[in-house]
Amino acid sequence: MSSLTRTLPASWFCSSPLYQLERRAVFLKSWYLLGPVTRFHQVGEEVKYEVAQVSLTVCRRSDEPRDISILNETGSEVKSCITETGLVFSTISDEAPPFDEFFSDLKPLIGKVDFTKLPHRRSIKYEGKFNWKTMVDGYQECLHCQYTHPAFSVYYPPTFYTVYNHTNFSQHVADPKKPDDGLFLYFFPNCTLNVYGGGMSSFRVCPTENPGFTRMEFDYYHEETGAKFEEYFKFVRQVAMEDYELCEKAQENLEKGVYYEGILNPIKETGVAFYQQRVLDMTLAQHDNETRFHPVEMHKTSTSKLGTATQLIDPASS
Ligand SMILES: [Fe+2]
Numbered sequence: 001m002s003s004l005t006r007t008l009p010a011s012w013f014c015s016s017p018l019y020q021l022e023r024r025a026v027f028l029k030s031w032y033l034l035g036p037v038t039r040f041h042q043v044g045e046e047v048k049y050e051v052a053q054v055s056l057t058v059c060r061r062s063d064e065p066r067d068i069s070i071l072n073e074t075g076s077e078v079k080s081c082i083t084e085t086g087l088v089f090s091t092i093s094d095e096a097p098p099f100d101e102f103f104s105d106l107k108p109l110i111g112k113v114d115f116t117k118l119p120h121r122r123s124i125k126y127e128g129k130f131n132w133k134t135m136v137d138g139y140q141e142c143l144h145c146q147y148t149h150p151a152f153s154v155y156y157p158p159t160f161y162t163v164y165n166h167t168n169f170s171q172h173v174a175d176p177k178k179p180d181d182g183l184f185l186y187f188f189p190n191c192t193l194n195v196y197g198g199g200m201s202s203f204r205v206c207p208t209e210n211p212g213f214t215r216m217e218f219d220y221y222h223e224e225t226g227a228k229f230e231e232y233f234k235f236v237r238q239v240a241m242e243d244y245e246l247c248e249k250a251q252e253n254l255e256k257g258v259y260y261e262g263i264l265n266p267i268k269e270t271g272v273a274f275y276q277q278r279v280l281d282m283t284l285a286q287h288d289n290e291t292r293f294h295p296v297e298m299h300k301t302s303t304s305k306l307g308t309a310t311q312l313i314d315p316a317s318s
Helices: 016-025 132-139 150-155 226-255 270-293 295-306 309-313
Strands: 032-036 046-051 054-060 068-072 080-082 087-090 120-128 162-165 169-173 183-187 191-196 199-207 214-222
Touching (some): 016 199, 032 199, 054 087, 068 080, 120 226, 132 214, 132 226
Antiparallel strands (some): 054 068, 120 214, 162 169, 169 183, 183 191, 191 199, 199 214
């Protein structure tokens, strides 16, 4: 049993100091999918983003769809990348590595799909009572799908559902018999791209300063307007709300203080193990770094809030 992978402890889903460490360790050092270039269809229109308390303003400058500026709060251009097939990615800090290093094997996969085909139709956002990782946990496995998503499971039977993990992203294959339908991509740490049901959606799980609250942001793309789009929208919103309710319940349980950690299914939950390991590695490296260079400051933090590095992993050891 000891060789089986365990989840992150429940405390990592509930602690404010842990979130602040995670923010410096993970969020300031990552890349974010803002959408395909079609998200920025109006020349001169500003589209606002906020990732881990950093605001970005995105604006298309001319008739050329790839002429897009991405500025932070100080008005400075941030590091960004528009891929050959039209996906716009951005950083929120100079601490992020180069795009090709962060997503080193992404281009061959996304190079096969033209992401500029579907026009942007709608964007929505709302808050959820759960940690950002509670939602990513659910996205990265499909053991819950049969029970939680009865309508979705008819089209994409969870029996075949497979997750392939790469460098900082995962590809989900819902049904190998339908290679042109059902492309699901997770971009570490908090973005997804979902092509299914005749349309395309992208969502960001944006952490707030309260570890128990998250802002969900969804963008929807579809060739059709009117009734056909609304039919697609209703279907994908149903799936999203089923996940939302599940996450609020899971978070309630994480905050009760009884559940501590679990064992991940070695076949069906490799996506969860993959991204949680990235969070763990980056967070512990950040903690070691900060402790090494600022021992006095970190000592204050660690005794009052975080505990030692060991306690970070295992609060029960305190
Ligand atoms: Fe789900």
